[in-house]
Amino acid sequence: MALEAHRLAGQLTLANLRLIPRLDIKGPDLIKSVQLEGVRKVGDPRTFARRYYADGADEIIYMDAVASLYSRDTLTELVRRTAEEVFVPITVGGGLRTADDVRAMLRAGADKVAINSAATQRPELIREVAERFGAQCMVLQIDAKQAQPQRWEALRDGGRERTGLDVVEWAKRAEGLGAGEILLTSVDREGTRRGFDIDLIRAVTKAVSIPVIASGGMGSMDHLLAAAIEGTADAIAMAHVLHYGVLGLPEIRRQARVHGLKVRPI
């Protein structure tokens, strides 16, 4: 009986780890960036999104890498058409600056929005979005660059501008303002395939009680396991390994389960 209770408690303590393909978009193309600088075209984003849905993705992230006003219509149209055939949650980020921008993206078919630059410049935006549309759709995107051991600075505008914000402090403040989730990208690891910045992920997951999506650096299954187990990430965003067919979602899900992680049964 005691053993059974213990087993049950262990099973129930952690939520299912979410496996999330991240699709960075530039104009009409799916791209893959290397440390947020060099870019390569990969293909048509909808084709990839459809395949990931069929393969059992738990969610999809679209991130507009250019995020100009000009490209906004292209992104909205992409979201609209994707939402007609992909029936899992879609998070959209890149250049959203106002609650009205958020509304337009939700109406197009996004379930959540990821906001970075505009929130670092005007943190009240987080509260406005959370109050108007619910905390659950307000994802704070943090692009983190290591400044010293165990210290990271948040960058904005696609990693081009510094904010002076300490990542852990910023995450806590955003939680207080009503952010429902954090998309945490290591700028140092993004595009390197050298693995996630585990210290960064752990520092943020320890500091907040909202879910944290680890992003940037996944090149192998071991990287995912480290982010989930040592980093205690709630969700894993992955790009290169999926886009280039290094690993497939069904295999990732199977291996995660073999290694004792809880994932959605499919």
Added chain:
Amino acid sequence: MSKVTVVDYGSGNLLSVCRALRHCGAEVSVVESGAGLASADRLVVPGVGAMADSMRNLEARGLVEPLRAFARSDRPLLGICVGMQVMFDAGEEFGVHPGLGLLGGRVRMIPGSRGDGTRRKIPHIGWNALIPAARVNGWEGTILAGLPEEPAAYFLHSFAVDPDDDGARLAECEHEGVRVCAAVKSGLVYGCQFHPEKSGEVGLTILKNFLAL
């Protein structure tokens, strides 16, 4: 083809719900006022965000009484997420606010603290298996019929319903050690805390079941 009417009261997931229903083969019409409800075959009330906000929007569009009348009329009704929460007596988000009162019970915040004093993740975001509630004798004949084993659905919420009548609980899920009411049923009035329109093939099966009621 099944006809379904979706209530538009400004909810963010309106179009996602419509798209999923169309994908299931339904003929979907959208109504913004009470007038369209009288002739509806079946009704879906979507929802995201806060319950008080949603009630205000329903009131502003004159939908409160028509929704109550619809629920009494023995036609299928499905509330999704906050669209289900508004069907209850009252909610405790940003103060106590009355709901439509179609179902007895309250909408409460998921406890933020676990039994051992550690913090539970709120909002509850993610995929959880649906578990038959204690008083339910299987899901046959309900919108949860014919699902695979351990059917997982997508949840995105901080508040959960607590029905007065345990018999109204159709399904539950576990979120970090606490049982959360995942679906309710009272006659042909159904509610899902999860988002069937975002729950992959499991969710589409649930919507098809609703369309076949």
